Every structure is written in C-alpha cells, then in structure tokens.
Amino acid sequence: MADPNIPQTWDIFCRVIDNFGDAGVCWRLARLLRHEHGLDVRLWIDSPRTLQALHPALDPHSARQTCDGISVCSWPEAGLPEKPAAVVVEAFGCGLPGEWVARMAHAQPPPLWIVLEYLSAEPWVDSHHGLSSPHPQLSLPRYFFFPGFTAASGGLLREADLLARRDAFDAAARAGFWRQSGFRDGGALTLSLFAYADAPLGSLLGALAAGAEPTVVALPEGVLWPAARAFFGVDSLAAGQSLRRGALELRLLPFLPQARYDELLWACDLNFVRGEDSFVRAQWAARPLVWQPYRQDDGAHLRKLEAFLVRHGAGLNSAALTAYRDFMARWNGAEAAEFRAAWPALRACLDELAGHARAWAAHLSTQGELAAKLADFARSRVK
Numbered sequence: 001m002a003d004p005n006i007p008q009t010w011d012i013f014c015r016v017i018d019n020f021g022d023a024g025v026c027w028r029l030a031r032l033l034r035h036e037h038g039l040d041v042r043l044w045i046d047s048p049r050t051l052q053a054l055h056p057a058l059d060p061h062s063a064r065q066t067c068d069g070i071s072v073c074s075w076p077e078a079g080l081p082e083k084p085a086a087v088v089v090e091a092f093g094c095g096l097p098g099e100w101v102a103r104m105a106h107a108q109p110p111p112l113w114i115v116l117e118y119l120s121a122e123p124w125v126d127s128h129h130g131l132s133s134p135h136p137q138l139s140l141p142r143y144f145f146f147p148g149f150t151a152a153s154g155g156l157l158r159e160a161d162l163l164a165r166r167d168a169f170d171a172a173a174r175a176g177f178w179r180q181s182g183f184r185d186g187g188a189l190t191l192s193l194f195a196y197a198d199a200p201l202g203s204l205l206g207a208l209a210a211g212a213e214p215t216v217v218a219l220p221e222g223v224l225w226p227a228a229r230a231f232f233g234v235d236s237l238a239a240g241q242s243l244r245r246g247a248l249e250l251r252l253l254p255f256l257p258q259a260r261y262d263e264l265l266w267a268c269d270l271n272f273v274r275g276e277d278s279f280v281r282a283q284w285a286a287r288p289l290v291w292q293p294y295r296q297d298d299g300a301h302l303r304k305l306e307a308f309l310v311r312h313g314a315g316l317n318s319a320a321l322t323a324y325r326d327f328m329a330r331w332n333g334a335e336a337a338e339f340r341a342a343w344p345a346l347r348a349c350l351d352e353l354a355g356h357a358r359a360w361a362a363h364l365s366t367q368g369e370l371a372a373k374l375a376d377f378a379r380s381r382v383k
C-alpha cells in the first residue's frame, strides 16, 4: 500500500483540448495513484462534462466532489488549491495557470512539478525522459516525464489486474458482453471501430460488405455515426440497432463508460483505435489493432505512426508487415482510401497479427508501469 517515501499528495492538472484522451489518461492515472499506491489525488479538470462521459457517476455541475476516492475539482470554478500538493502533474504540457505557478513558488517546500508528455514510440523519447527544465524565472524544480514503449521511458498506464481480467474474459464473457449490448454473438469475425471523423469509414464498410466472410463492426456512438448513416442511407441511428449490407453487420453501441471499454476490445478480433488511451488499451487487449493517431498539421502524427510500426513490426513476417503497413497507410490518409484489396490482404494475416499482438502485450508488461514509475520518480526527487 502507501510507501511513506513517496510524496503523499498529488495534483493532476488537465486541460481538455478536445476529444476524450486528455481526460481519459488523467482519470486513469489518478485512479492508479489512488488505488494502487494509496496516494491522495486531486484531479483539476476544465471540462468535467468530458470526464463524466468516461465516468458517468461524476456530477459535471459540481465544483468539487470525491469520485472513486479522487477529489475532482472543476477548474476554474473550484478556485485555487489552498496549498499545492507535494507533486503537481501538468498533463500533456497543457500549461499551469499563472496563479497556480505563483502559489507553487511560495509553497515551502516547493512542490515537485512534473510535465506528463504525450505518448510516442519515437526513438528520441528515451533520451528525453526524466530530464529537468527548471522554470525560467522561479526556482521550481520541473521535470519532463515521457510515456513510452521501452524500459528507459516512463512506460504505459496499466492496472495491476488488467491482464488477468483480460485473460479471464472467455467465450461466455464475450457472449455476455454482446447480450448486454442487445446483440447475439454469432461468432463472426468482429471488429470494434473508434476513429476520427475524417477516417475513411464508407470505403472500409464497402469493402467489408462486398467480402465473402460475414463480418461484424461494433461502432460506439460518436463522430463516425454520420458517416455510418450516410453509408446505409438512413436518417438516424440508435444504440442497440444493427444494420446489414452484404457480408457486413454494423452494430451500434452507446459510448461506453471507460471501465467497460476494455471489454469491447476483448470481445473483438480486431480493434480500430485512435489517439492515445484507446491505442494503449488495444495493445493491452493483445488483439490486432489499427491505429489512427491524432492528426497534427505538420504530419507529426504520421511520424508517430511510422515509429510505432517500426517498433511493433519487428518480428512480424514480411508479408504480414507489408499488409499491415499498407492498411494503416490507407486508414490514415497516407495512401488512397481503397480497401477492396487492402482488407483481404490484412484479413489473410490476422492470425499472424494476433499471435504477434499477444507477444507484444507480454513484452510491454515487462517494461514497468507508468504510474508506478511516476511514483518512484517522485520518491527519488523529493528530499
């Protein structure tokens, strides 16, 4: 439980840029620090409504509340912390408000300031992880903490029981998940789909519908529902509904609470994910995944994709890697969004990709877990 040498109080400061990942990662980190390290955690978030989508028990109108053992403070409604925590985590380099930094500078002793960066598989992460960069004017110790896929990085968030719960999710649990979602699990090839609005959904669904193999696509409510409506030529969609065309069955799901999203990943044979947190969860699910990184104007998202393919692709046979790369390039707009050949090629090596995904998850689980590494990092830097 609590290690007295780890600073006991933590403030996590989260600005929601857009989408769900900022809140998703911060909520997961807060829960790990609280429940696996026994620390006092305050999560300061400027969009409690986004967090409520992930954790429905949260009251988005409350300035301060305790949820799942974590003190959730809506910022700026909740004002400033009376006293900054011993460790202040600035999530994704979102920038702490000036009045926060001033209060930190006056605290005795000053808190440890950790900037939690975005996840990347790029090689430079290892040499940047843990570097200090003191505040230009104030004597506040500030460090940069980089998640990553190597032992030298900050690692990935993972609950202690996650892999055991994944492995216990058997055929009966899979059937139960679909039944609870309003569907009968007929054992067909099943894909989950979570992507950005610019994903070429219509082209993918067309290739699946034209295929010979019955294929289920599970689509939680979100930005891709308009493209699904257009594909099927319907005016509305509702969770629990399924639409069919040729070999394709599209199953509409609600946006699931974060705690249940893992079950969707475990209930599928291939998972389309995006951004950061769902991307990591799909790797822990040990199923093949197709990733759409968050688009960045300078093309940095394609460099992140390439870096992942280089790391993850090592050990894959060349035919499987070629099909995987080609499909990911088309899904991410680096190649024509045409799947009539790319999908059958990917489908043909899905068993190889599945075995590789299991080995990859096992490899990642030996690398040290992010919240534990963060707690250890704080322990070693707080006098």
Ligand code: TRH
Pocket: 017, 018, 019, 020, 021, 022, 024, 025, 053, 054, 118, 194, 220, 254, 255, 256, 257, 258, 259, 261, 274, 275, 276, 277, 278, 279, 294
């Ligand atoms: O929503 P995202 O696109 O968030 C993005 C990324 O984090 C990106 O790195 C960041 O720069 C940008 O926000 C600002 O994708 P991500 O990271 O996968 O977060 C989605 C969260 O939603 C994740 O915790 C999984 C969760 N989720 C559910 O809880 N239920 C669902 O039904 C689905 C589909 C997702």
